[in-house]
Amino acid sequence: MTASRQLHLGAILSGVGTTQNGWLHPDLPGDASVNIDWYIDNARKAEAAKFDLVFIVDSPYITPDTAPHFLNRLEPLTLLSAVATATSRIGLAGTLTTSYWEPFNVARQFASLDLISRGRAAWNVVTTGLEGAARNYGREEHFDHKLRYARAREFVDVVQGLWDSYEDDAFPRDKANAVFLDKGKQHPLNHQGAFFSVAGPLNIQRSPQGQPVIFQAGESEQGRALGAAIAEGIYANAESFDQAQEYYADVKRRATALGRNPDHILILPGLIPIIADTDEEARAIEEEQNGKLDLNKALVQLGRPFNYHDFTQYDLDAPFPDVSHLSLNSYKGRAERIIRTAQRDNLTLRETAWRFAARANPFVGSPKTVADEIERWFLDGASDGFNLRVTNPADFAIFVDRVVPLLQARGLFRTEYAHDTLRGHLGLPFVQNRHARAAPAAIAAE
Template identity: 80%
Template sequence: MTTHQRKLHLGAILSGVGTTQNDWRHPDLPGDASVDIDWYIANARLAEAAKFDLVFIVDSPFITPDTAPHFLNRLEPLTLLSAVAVSTSKIGLAGTLTTSFWEPYNVARQFASLDLISKGRAAWNVVTTGLEGAAGNYGREAHFDHADRYRRAAEFLDVVKGLWDSYEDDAFPRDKAAGTFLDKAKQHRLDHKGEFFSVTGPLNIQRSRQGQPVIFQAGESEEGRAFGGAIAEGIYANAESFEQAREYYADVKARAATRGRNPDHVVILPGLIPVIAETDAEAQAIEEAQNGKLDLAKALVQLGRPLNYHDFGQYDLDAPFPDLGHLTLNSYKGGAERIIRTARTEGLTLRETAWRFAARPNPFVGSPETVADEIERWFLGGACDGFNYRVTNPAAFALFTDRVVPILQERGLFRTEYAGETLREHLGLPFPENRHAPAFEEAVAAE
């Protein structure tokens, strides 16, 4: 067995009936999995038994009749994770919540509560909301401009983190004999006035044992990468190939270093949807069969989602990919740009583009040993710090935890036991000192 000082990190994206059009039809998957808290708890416990770092809940506040099944009918992330928190003991809990349509005080309070309920296992996946249609659900006629969304997000996060430091870690002596519940000198107002927000504070909840929730982010556009390098402690990334993943990994780590941050404190986790069977040939046959069931009409809907559900049904399928120069790309900009760039670079028709993105290249197809080999190649080859496994098919997830994870453990790549209690400890992230504490002030003065 080879021992590696650097350890692989694994997250489990719990996506119920699935974010593609056909996942929900699997015979072993309950049709109501996306709104069944027992399904989430069972899979979170399975991930915890396998020593995963965290479970991850994605979210988006806009749908259409053609939206993928999981998005049509699902539980709100913070409510869901609060239930999972009291049904698990070690695994981290990452929830998605937008900065575009909420208020910092509410978000700070909700995640601080989850962090206390879970005893220091919470993480916030900070998003700016890609879909332009979401604006209509929050009283706006149009979505914020893409660049404005990221400026707003940066200020939003500053406010939230400031509110999380409203109380120093020893602010509550709770001395019954002396009648002292709070040391008032250790409660701090925020008094923030900025471009987008005015927040007085203080927040009415203490910090958790991990100090503050971990900050996750996902974004592949130029603005998204810059934001991730500036603020993220964890990143959920999209990558179709080793080369693409390695380029993204190097870029974001370099951006973090340029901002004076330790790149090791930005944990990058691409998505993982392996196809596993006893042999490579059997796994490849399963993937081919899955791709053979894809529906072109549904593939066109999926293709349009990053472009705010643009209707591709209006174009000639066998003509070159259409000119979309009239679109603002103010939705999932990075994903939309990748679709357009790929279609143009490879000279694809619309039909070919739809199939290209419906049946994306999957490097993780094969026997448990083959999949473990590829995971190791990405991890040691500078393409990732680990992976976020998308959980839908229960049998497939059990196969991964039962057959692939033990191989990674035997190779010394992945933990066999949790080394700590908090998500920060799982991810190897430092404890954030309260900005008002003497230790923090001394560290700043020494810089």
């Protein structure tokens, strides 16, 4: 580890929770997912603990059996704009899909959030895994998986081009000479591609960090390739140290092969720790939580990566059914991992549902045990930090009050912010305007 390398922490604000029963906690407001005061309060707590960012996930399709938080939640950009005015340093990452939006709209919305927050915005680029979303946007069928990722790559290129519509000093606002804009520093995009035709320019200036940070999450081959090409941060799903280490090495290797600095793509697995005074107490809590799982709800959760496929139609004690055809156009990476695990371990459907409902959690124990495991992942090439899922207020408090100070005492995590922008927090460079870069190069070539 280099002396300057620091652990990064994000807080995924998940309201009433992405499990079926999390909302029942007595200290959690039943309307947390649509309560802006809940989000602001937790964003401020994360900021007080010097977290890098808060993270808002999203998807545009639900069923009656969808987890409570997904059923009724605020739209990410609206939410984060409110949080931006109630905080001053913490980064603000929101999810928007490239499959059912237009680049100009997305570029304008995130540029606005970036200005409102004075350089703290990040866009989590997704392609939408749930096939049912298509019918919410006037389509009978979801985009093919490979097509979604090709479209996403061009979509991001267009958005980043639009973010460079103005050079940083394009607006002199010279009242004495009545010059508002230096017209030579406004640049149309004139993009013509396979999926989009966008003239530009965008009608908003750049922010103090140049451009919003790009996040991405993808397990499939296409997802990993896209992340290596465009992402500056990756929200990863990792259920074991070995799995995390393989993913980390693979994405960093892909980024390097594309000519990118691998230190400029940060991989942050999800973190749902179970913490108690002792390891024994924490494991007892985990066992109790797993004992409360409902099989029917576990089957619903199992079906989500397969576009909410109904697994109740199969014999629970027969081998896991052949549903490989269902994984091709939904959450492909996760669905294929479920199939591989079931086949490798000869699991029945019942066993598969329990396996993925009561997943092994590497972060269970005392504050020291959890801090030790976080440090191991960070130092041994499994992560650059973590995204902590925040729902239960007591769990968030114990992590902030008892685990974060241990990480700070070891020199792994900041005790104060050193920067004002999200890029600064993450150790990412300011994004220089492409037209400003091109001008000196053209002069030098003459």
